[in-house]
Amino acid sequence: MTAIMNIGLNHFLVLSGTLFFIGLFAVLSKKNVIAVLMGLEVMLSSVNINLIAFNRYTSPEILTGNVFAIFVIALAAAEVAVGLALIVAIYRQRKTAEVQDYDLLKW
Amino acid sequence: MTFAVMFYVIAIITLGSALMMVTSTNIFHSALLMLVSFLGIAAVFVLLQADFLAAAQVLVYAGAITVFVIFGIMFTMKGDARKTNRFSKNAIPAAVLSLILIVINAAMVLKTQWPVSSHAPLEETVSSVAELMLTKYVVAFEVTAVLLLIAMIGAIVIVKEVKKPS
The missing domain is CATH 1.20.120.1200 (NADH-ubiquinone/plastoquinone oxidoreductase chain 6, subunit NuoJ)
Known part of the structure; x- marks a missing residue:
């Protein structure tokens, strides 16, 4: 009971890992390419929980994990901008937003 | 509690x-x-x-x-x-794979002894984050700024309508 009610590093790591694999499930199983992108965002965001939890519980006096998480957030913003631009450009060409129709590079 | x-x-x-x-x-x-x-x-x-x-x-x-x-x-x-x-046709394998990975991750996390520090957390985080970002990680900070600029220009160029030569 104390292991359940005494919240520590383990609880946050399990939470972020579970969220990461839910995002992986969305990436692997969805047809719509924007849903795939959303799963990717959830994965990136769950990694931040991991960074901050380690920062908070193993070295709370120096905030390196927070700085890394800020870089991850900036990268996620750049990634979603370029990703959606690509989706819009492909949609203009092929009039579809389903992943299995994006087969121009397949032979 | x-x-x-x-x-x-x-x-x-x-x-x-x-x-x-x-x-x-x-x-x-x-x-x-x-x-x-x-x-x-x-x-x-x-x-x-x-x-x-x-x-x-x-x-x-x-x-x-x-x-x-x-x-x-x-x-x-x-x-x-x-x-x-x-869902696409590989939804069930993806669900099984994710479930297995969730269980493996939880088991590994709970089995490991993490080096937990008893140090109290900082009261005020913004100034320490800013200090780290502008001293130790200043190169990464500048590279991130350039990356955001490149992403912005790239997104505009990709989305921009290409005029067909008439």
């Missing part, structure tokens, strides 16, 4: 909305549930005493990225909205 209750409530909201995001067949509902999940993650940051990160999470993820995604949905949606977000 209250910390534990808050943690479990936030965890259930975050994981539940993420799971509903995956299983919903309406992609617009998926986007809104993703927003709830991001706000839950911001609350987790508050629990971990990373207040600046919580604010950045709300601004960037819940604000900018959700707006971007909803813009993309509106641009590419056609036909019946209730059928816009279906």
